[in-house]
Amino acid sequence: MSTKSLIDEILRGLKSVGGVVASAVVTRDGLLVSSDTSPDVDAETFAAMSASMMGAAETAIIEVKGGNAGRVIVESNNSKMIALGAGPKVLLVVLASKEIQLGLILLKLNDAARKISSVVDL
Amino acid sequence: MFKSNGQTTKVPTGISIVDTLLDGGMPNGDSFLIRAHPLADPLSMVIEFLHNQLKNGGVGVFLVNNKSPASVLEESAILKMGLRDFKRNGQLFFIDAYSALFGLRSNEAYFVEDPNNPVSVSKVVAQALSECSKKGKVFFVYDSLNTSIDEFGNAILAEANTWKRIAIAFNAILCFIYTEWNYPKDISEAVANLFSSIVDLITLERIVATQVVTVSKNEGTPVSKRMVPIKNAVTGGIKGYVPKILVTGPFHAGKTTLVHTLSTRAVSVQRMGTTVALDFGHVNHRGFTLDLFGTVGQPRFDPILERLGGEALGAILVVDSTKPEEFPRAKEMMHKAGVHGLPYVLAANKQDLPDALSVEEVKKKMNISDEVAIVGTVGTDKVSVVKVLDLLLDKILST
Incomplete structure (x- = not known):
């Protein structure tokens, strides 16, 4: 199986986590690797913007000597978006419903990110 | 339809990057092979070929031996290249060499009752080709050759020769789908020798732009064409894919x-009239879909520039022709973004301003080598900026 289809598989698995609406894996420099979003979403644009958001957050926190950014969480009026590193090359970005328990979903996301990271590096 | 090298006429596939690779299109009255890596997806390309021929009034004949005709129709609907209506109005005919494997009958126009026998498959194909050729110009799809090889071994290749002769006689185009599993060398060579043109679909072991198309044989001559990454846009079919072109340059250059x-x-x-993170745009140009990444100009954003520059295939460097003092910064940005050394085109922008330096002056002041294309542009003038993209695409395709 190709790396991409393995990542597709991991994203499909995330779908079963309650409250997860959409997910994507993007390279840290903004290219889409795989996405599980509704067809009307422009996944490439989402990928580019997620990567620049993460890049900006990492740079900002390093500038104030605040350590290394692990994830970015965006809370909107109807959802939560979470972007986290999955190894040195790619990011995992997930859109979840507003009601979701952060602690629980982060556990699942860290697990998925770890899997993605090892799949990409193999 | 147009002539190429005075021998065979070519029929465009309708997928412009494939037509370019094939020097015009599919060989008329001949057979060609779509040879796919195990992870590639030849069916969606073939559906687009077929759909284009049917749209132009052609007749389609589609043999299936490893899936049902219904699943082909479903796939075509997903691709938004629906074939169902063409079947209904008598332009598309299936040869069902699948149902009988499960002891089922078929309602399709042609039915192979004994799919385990290459001669009986061949007989139905010959019948379908000759009957359908009376209705119009036939585009025939054989899906798939490797299922037949798994079944019959080399015997099927002798039959394929018969069909090729029918194609010549009726001026039909025969397209064979073949997935290159690990066959013994003699079989894969025999398959390659059978066809005068071969379109290759390859998957690369990387994480973006994984599918590429190339042509390894054209009208009997082995060729070595470049590999073009492709993307199957859900609407609009298969396009060449350039996942990243970086648009960079100093603050307020017009990126x-x-x-x-x-x-x-x-x-x-954008915040307060300037870009703070990224501009991102899709472009469709010359059968390609390109994604543009526009960077931020101010030096304080350079860390993001460094993060986002990776994996670009080319760059557009934009400078404000009225501000020569910014030119050194422009060159510095190319380095910081990590795109120095990649194909790039310089856009000498804001040529509509009275104090703009001419293209030659910009070139001289920036001390740019003659190999770099430079275009005088006005950011809002589509003709001038499309020229930049045109030149860049040429450069990317020639490297």
């Missing part, structure tokens, strides 16, 4: 305007 003028759809993160 955002250029991205928006070029793009069919673009988004920008």
Whole structure:
């Protein structure tokens, strides 16, 4: 199986986590690797913007000597978006419903990110 | 339809990058092979070929031996290249060499009752080709050759020769789908020798732009064409894919305007009139879909530039022709973004301003080698910025 289809598989698995609406894996420099979003979403644009958001957050926190950014969480009026590193090359970005328990979903996301990271590096 | 090298006429596939690779299109009255890596997806390409021929009034004949005709119709609907209506109005005929494997009958126009026998498959194919050729110009799909090889071994290749002769006689185009599993060398060579043109679909072991298309044989001559990454846009079919072109240059050079003028759809993160994160735009140009990444100009955003520059295939460097003092910064940005050394085109922008330096002056002041194309542009003038993209695409394709 190709790396991409393995990542597709991991994203499909995330779908079963309650409250997860959409997910994507993007390279840290903004290219889409795989996405599980509704067809009307422009996944490439989402990928580019997620990567620049993460890049900006990492740079900002390093500038104030605040350590290394692990994830970015965006809370909107109807959802939560979470972007986290999955190894040195790619990011995992997930859109979840507003009601979701952060602690629980982060556990699942860290697990998925770890899997993605090892799949990409193999 | 147009002539190429005075021998065979060519029929465009309708997928412009494939037509370019084939020097015009599919060989008329001949057979060609779509040879796919195990992870590639030849069916969607063939559906687009077929759909284009049917749209132009042609007749389709589609043999299936490893899936049902219904699943082909479903796939075509997903690709938004629906074949069902063509079947209903008598332009598309299936040869069902599948149902009988499960002891089922078939309602399709042609039915192979004994799919385990290559001669009986061949007989139905010959019948379908000769009958359908009376209705119009036939585009025939054989899906798939490797299922037959698994079944019959080399015997099927002798039959394929018969069909080729029918194609010549009826001026039909025969397209064979073949997935290159690990066959013994003699079989894969025999398959390659059978066809005068071969389109290859390859998957690369990387994480973006994984599918590429190339042509390894054209009208009997082995060729070595470049590999073009492709993307199957859900609407609009298969396009060449350039996942990243970086648009960079100093503050207020006009990068955002250029991205928006070029793009069919673009988004920008702008605060107080300037880009703060990224401009991103999709462009459809010459059968390619290109994604533009417009960077931020001010030095304080350089860390993001360094993060986002990776994996670009080319760059557009935009400078404000009225501000020569910014030119050194422009060159520095190319380095910081890590795109120095990649194909790039210089856009000497804001040529509509009275104090703009001429293209020659910009070139001289920036001390740029003759190999670099430089275009005088006005950010809002589509003709001038499309020229930049044109030259860049030429450069990317020639490297």
